[in-house]
Structure formats: C-alpha cells, structure tokens
Amino acid sequence: MRREGGWIAGTTIVVLVIGLAVAVYDRSSAERAGREAEALRRSEEKFRLLVEGVADHAIFMLDPEGRVANWNLGAIRLIGYGEEIVGTHYAILHTDEDRDAGIPEEVLLEAKREGKSAGEGWRVRKDGSRFWAEATIRVVQNERGEAIGFAKIVRDVTERRLAQEALERTRDALAVSQKMETVGQLTGGVAHDFNNILAVILGSLELAKKRLQPEDPRIHRLLDNAIHGALRGASLTQRMLAFARKQDLKPVVVDVPELVRGMSALLKFNPAIRVETRFPIELAKVKVDANQLELAILNLAVNARDAMTASGGTISIAAREEQAIDGLAEGRYVALSVSDTGSGMDEKTLKHAQEPFFTTKGVGKGTGLGLSMVKGLAEQSGGVLMLKSRIGEGTTAEIWLPASQDDNVPEPHAAEPSRSAPRSNRPVSVLVVDDDLLVLDSIAAMLDDLGHAVVEARSGEEAVQLLRRMPKIDIVVTDYAMPGMNGLQLAETVAAEHPGTPVVLCTGYAELPGSAQPDLPRISKPFDQAALVAAMEEVMRARADARSVLPLRPKRA
CATH class of the missing domain: 3.30.450.20 (PAS domain)
Structure with missing residues (x-):
C-alpha cells in the first residue's frame, strides 16, 4: 500500500507541476501577445501621427x-x-x-x-x-x-520628369544643331572650292570651243557635253550652299497663292497624280526669295510624286497663318504645306530625312540634297521646315516663313531693253584679283580674249599696291574669300583711295556678310564669259553716263 500510495502521490505531484507549467506558459504567452498588440497599437499610432x-x-x-x-x-x-x-x-x-x-x-x-x-x-x-x-x-x-x-x-515627380525630358530634347536638338552646323560649314567650304574648280573648267572649255576650228562637229559635241557637265556640277554646289545657308537670297514680298498658281505648268505630273491647292481668301504675304521658294515647292512636290505608287494619288498644297512656336522669333508666320497620299516614312527615316545626302531613292535618282536645300532656305529666311509622316498615310512638309509687314507685292516687269550706247573699241584695263592661280588665269584669259588689258594680283594687299602704282585701272574684278585682305575689304579700300573705280566681287559662297553694301556688284562662281561681261557692263554703266559706256561684248570667234 505504501508503494502504491507513494506512486499515486508522485504522479499527483508530476501532474500538478505540468499543470502549473502550462498555466505559467499560457500567462506568459498572453502577456507577450498583449505586449505585441500594444507595440503594434503604439506603432500604428506613431504612424498615424507621423504620416497624416x-x-x-x-x-x-x-x-x-x-x-x-x-x-x-x-x-x-x-x-x-x-x-x-x-x-x-x-x-x-x-x-x-x-x-x-x-x-x-x-x-x-x-x-x-x-x-x-x-x-x-x-x-x-x-x-x-x-x-x-x-x-x-x-x-x-x-x-x-x-x-x-x-x-x-x-x-x-511629373514636373521633374517633364523637365528631364525637355532637357534631353534640348541636348538632342543641340547635338543635331552642332552636327548640322559642322556639316554645313564643311559643305559650304567644299562648295566654295568646287566652284573655283568649276570656274576654271567652264572658262577653259568655253575659250577652247571659241578657238576650235568648226570642221569637226564631234569635238564641238564633246566640248558641249563637258560644258553641260560643269553646269550640272554648278547646280549641285548651289544646292550644297542652300543647305549650308550660304546662298545669296534676294527677298521680296511674295503672295504665296499667286506664286503657286503661277507654277501650275511645272506641277503637272502624270494623269494618275492629282494636284490640289487650298488657300484662305486673306493670307498674309511673306518676304522671301521668290525663285528659291518656287524651287523649294517644286522639290517638295517632286518628292511627293516619287512617294506615290503606280496607281497615283493626291498632292495637296495649302497655306495658313500661325503664331510663332518654340525656336522661332515672336510674330505671325505663314505655314506652307505640301502633303501627299504616298507611302510615308517610318520614324527612323523621318529622323534623318533633312540631313544632307540622305536619300531613300535608288542610285542615280537623287542627290539627297532636296530637303536639305528647303531646310536651308526656310532657316535662312527666318523660318523652319517641319516634316510629319506615318507609314501608309503619306507625308506632310511644312515651310514656316515670317509674315511680311509690307503687303505691296512688286509688279512683274519686262526686262529693260538694252541701251543703244555708242560702242568704242578702246580696251578696258582690268585688275583681276584671286588667290587661286588657276581661277586667276582663267578669268584673265576670258578678259584677254575680249581684248582688254589685264593686270593680275594674287592677294588683296598686292592689289592695293598695284592700284597705288597704276592709278589708270578702269575696273577691279576680285575674289571674295582670300586670306588676309578679303574681297570686301579690298572693295572698301578701293572706294576710299580710288573713288569711282568700280569693283565686281566674285564669290564661290554666293553670300556676303550683313555689313556688305547691298548694291555691291557681285557674280557667283562658276560663271561663263557672257556672265562676266554682263556684270562688268552693269557696274560700269552705273558709274558712267549712257554716252560713255564701254563695250565689253565678246569678240566674234
């Protein structure tokens, strides 16, 4: 019985200990859970006070x-x-x-x-x-x-993102602008040098043809082909100068609808392509070089035509007035658009479309300078060229030009009849100035062929010294871009030291600084003998009265 009683007593003690432990554990868990709940409540309260x-x-x-x-x-x-x-x-x-x-x-x-x-x-x-x-x-x-x-x-952070995007767009635009400026400077320099080369080629071919015996028509045909090729090269350099914004513009007040209507014959393509125009009744005039604007419209129309499939389509030429956008000076603008229903361009092509020498046409079908020329004209005229296009939906090209404050469009007039001035056989003494020896020899040969006395100088400084020693020079024909004293500075020196001595400025850039006299006679390289004669006659006629005009017509071969 003791043994059993002891066992019962021992068992009871164990059960009591286990029960006590469970109770203590439950109490501890409850206390811990309470503490966690209180901590969570305090945390939530702190969160509420903080974040609200x-x-x-x-x-x-x-x-x-x-x-x-x-x-x-x-x-x-x-x-x-x-x-x-x-x-x-x-x-x-x-x-x-x-x-x-x-x-x-x-x-x-x-x-x-x-x-x-x-x-x-x-x-x-x-x-x-x-x-x-x-x-x-x-x-x-x-x-x-x-x-x-x-x-x-x-x-x-929407504003920050928009600011970053604007900054990135500005950086991209600056990079493109700097690249285009560099390419433009390079293109302008190449065009200038190429014009000098063409001037030598064209002048030499012309003189060779004049002195060639007429018995061999094949030689004449070959020379004609060479002259035609040189003239095509001159046309290409003009496009390069237009892209480089170095062309010589003669802005006048232009009525855009009237200009486009006058181009109707040029805008007739194949019967499958319809050309339509839409202009408001009262549209502001623009001040731009009319000939260059006409050429730009024709370029855009030809691009539109080439974007059409064999089934044809529609070319729409329209204009509207707009207010200045970012990047343009304040004021009114005329937005002239040329749209087509052609194949359109993807984003990659559209991004590069205005770059020089970029073309999607086949070999021999385009120089890649058409849109570059239009862009150059727009920017040189104070405007901008904008392109919009989507694959399968066609392309729209817009030339934005500043509206003119003057509404008086110059009336077209017939060419002034040539004056019946008395002709003299007295030769003219001409000082020819050019730092390029080949060009210098070519111009001198043209003038010598006309029977005039020619004095040559290879720099502006040398020309000044010759004029001081030989004051009997009748006219100066000088290059513009020369190291040291350029042609413009030489013209100013001649006007100061030898008043009344006319100067003809020859330039391969076809653009002069804004400080140049607007009435300073100039001729663009390359030029032929007839163009040189016309420029010289014009400047000497402006100096002398009608009775003293000197004959500068080429001699008969």
Whole structure:
C-alpha cells in the first residue's frame, strides 16, 4: 500500500507541476501577445501621427496581401481616394499595362525578399489621370521578424520628369544643331572650292570651243557635253550652299497663292497624280526669295510624286497663318504645306530625312540634297521646315516663313531693253584679283580674249599696291574669300583711295556678310564669259553716263 500510495502521490505531484507549467506558459504567452498588440497599437499610432501630417507624399499601410489598411492626407490629395479604398488591393494605383504584366505582385515579392522595392513609373488617380511617380514599398515586420504588412510611399515627380525630358530634347536638338552646323560649314567650304574648280573648267572649255576650228562637229559635241557637265556640277554646289545657308537670297514680298498658281505648268505630273491647292481668301504675304521658294515647292512636290505608287494619288498644297512656336522669333508666320497620299516614312527615316545626302531613292535618282536645300532656305529666311509622316498615310512638309509687314507685292516687269550706247573699241584695263592661280588665269584669259588689258594680283594687299602704282585701272574684278585682305575689304579700300573705280566681287559662297553694301556688284562662281561681261557692263554703266559706256561684248570667234 505504501508503494502504491507513494506512486499515486508522485504522479499527483508530476501532474500538478505540468499543470502549473502550462498555466505559467499560457500567462506568459498572453502577456507577450498583449505586449505585441500594444507595440503594434503604439506603432500604428506613431504612424498615424507621423504620416497624416505629410502632405506632399502619399503614404499607405498595406496588409500582407497588399490591401490598403490605412493612408494619409497626402494620399487623399494626390490620388483622390477616400474611405472606399480601404480593403482594395494597391494595384488599383497602377496602370492597366502594369497590372496585365503582373508588376504589382512582383513588387510585393521583391519587397518581401529584399526588404524594400523602389522605382518610378506611371500611376493612376481616382479620376483616371496619370502622373509619374517615385514609389517605395518597405516590408513591416513584427518582433520575430515576420512580415505583417507593407508601408508604401508615393511622390508625384511629373514636373521633374517633364523637365528631364525637355532637357534631353534640348541636348538632342543641340547635338543635331552642332552636327548640322559642322556639316554645313564643311559643305559650304567644299562648295566654295568646287566652284573655283568649276570656274576654271567652264572658262577653259568655253575659250577652247571659241578657238576650235568648226570642221569637226564631234569635238564641238564633246566640248558641249563637258560644258553641260560643269553646269550640272554648278547646280549641285548651289544646292550644297542652300543647305549650308550660304546662298545669296534676294527677298521680296511674295503672295504665296499667286506664286503657286503661277507654277501650275511645272506641277503637272502624270494623269494618275492629282494636284490640289487650298488657300484662305486673306493670307498674309511673306518676304522671301521668290525663285528659291518656287524651287523649294517644286522639290517638295517632286518628292511627293516619287512617294506615290503606280496607281497615283493626291498632292495637296495649302497655306495658313500661325503664331510663332518654340525656336522661332515672336510674330505671325505663314505655314506652307505640301502633303501627299504616298507611302510615308517610318520614324527612323523621318529622323534623318533633312540631313544632307540622305536619300531613300535608288542610285542615280537623287542627290539627297532636296530637303536639305528647303531646310536651308526656310532657316535662312527666318523660318523652319517641319516634316510629319506615318507609314501608309503619306507625308506632310511644312515651310514656316515670317509674315511680311509690307503687303505691296512688286509688279512683274519686262526686262529693260538694252541701251543703244555708242560702242568704242578702246580696251578696258582690268585688275583681276584671286588667290587661286588657276581661277586667276582663267578669268584673265576670258578678259584677254575680249581684248582688254589685264593686270593680275594674287592677294588683296598686292592689289592695293598695284592700284597705288597704276592709278589708270578702269575696273577691279576680285575674289571674295582670300586670306588676309578679303574681297570686301579690298572693295572698301578701293572706294576710299580710288573713288569711282568700280569693283565686281566674285564669290564661290554666293553670300556676303550683313555689313556688305547691298548694291555691291557681285557674280557667283562658276560663271561663263557672257556672265562676266554682263556684270562688268552693269557696274560700269552705273558709274558712267549712257554716252560713255564701254563695250565689253565678246569678240566674234
């Protein structure tokens, strides 16, 4: 019995100890759970006090599944949701594209794995509007390190993004501008040198043809072909100068609708292509070089024609008035557009379309300078060229030109009949100035062929010294671009030291500085003998009265 009684007593003690331990454990667990609940309550209270005072950030508390549990006033202000967002998954703030791609879920997984997830992207307000957001999600853990939710912070950085995009566009535009400026300078320099070469070729061919015996027509035909090739080269350099914005423009007040109507014969293509025009009744005039604008319109129309398929299409030429846009001086502009229903261009082609020598046409079908020339004309005239195009929808090219304050369009007039001035056989003494020996010899040969006395100088400084020693020079024919004293400076020196001595300025650039006298006679290289004679006659006629005009006509071969 003792043994049994002892066993019963021992068992009872063990049971009592285990019960006591369980009670203590339950009490400890309850106390710990209470402490955790109190800590969570205090944490939530701190969160509420902290975040509700933040107005420029949207702050959300999310449960472990990503549903909104709490939010601050900044969230209400920024996103627009009220009590109705409680219990809603935070993915409602993402775009449809993000939700379809599963991005909200990926962000929560990354936050659980890494402790936080941060990034930028488009977010959606309650009213459906979008804003660019800087968003961060941090995991919230309890004392045991278990995730009990997430804290999400969202900031509207739309203005910063727009500023960055504007800065990037400005940088891109500056880079393109600098590249085009460099290419333009290179192109202008090449055109100048090429014009000098063409001047030598054209002048020499012309003199050779004059002195050739007429018995062999094949030689004459070969020389004619060579002269025609030189003239085509001159036309190419003019396009290069137009792109480089170094062409010699003669702006006048132009009525754009009237100019286009006058081009009707030039704008007749094959019967499958219809050309239509649309102009408002009262359209402002523009001040531009009429011949160059006509050539630009023709270039755009030919490009439009070439974009059509064999089935044809429509070319629309229209104009409207606009106010200045970014990059243009304040004021009114006339936007002249040429649109087609052709194949259109993709974004890559459109981006490069205005670059020099860029073409989508086959070999031998285009130089790639057409749009560059139009761009150069627009910018040199104070405007801009804009292109819009989409594959399968055609292309629209717009030339924006400043509206003219003067509405008086010059009346076309017939060429002035040549004066019946008495002719004299007295030769003219001509001082020819050019730093290029080949060009110098070519011009001197042209004048010598006419029977005039020629004095040569290879620099402006040498020409000044010759004039001081030989004051009987009748006329000076000088190059513009020379090292040291250029042709313009030489002309000013001649006017100061030898008043009344006329000067003809020859230039391969076809553009003079703004300080140059607008009435200073000039001739563009390359030129033939007849053009040189005409320029000299004009300048000497301006100096002398009609009775003393000197004959400068070429002698008969």
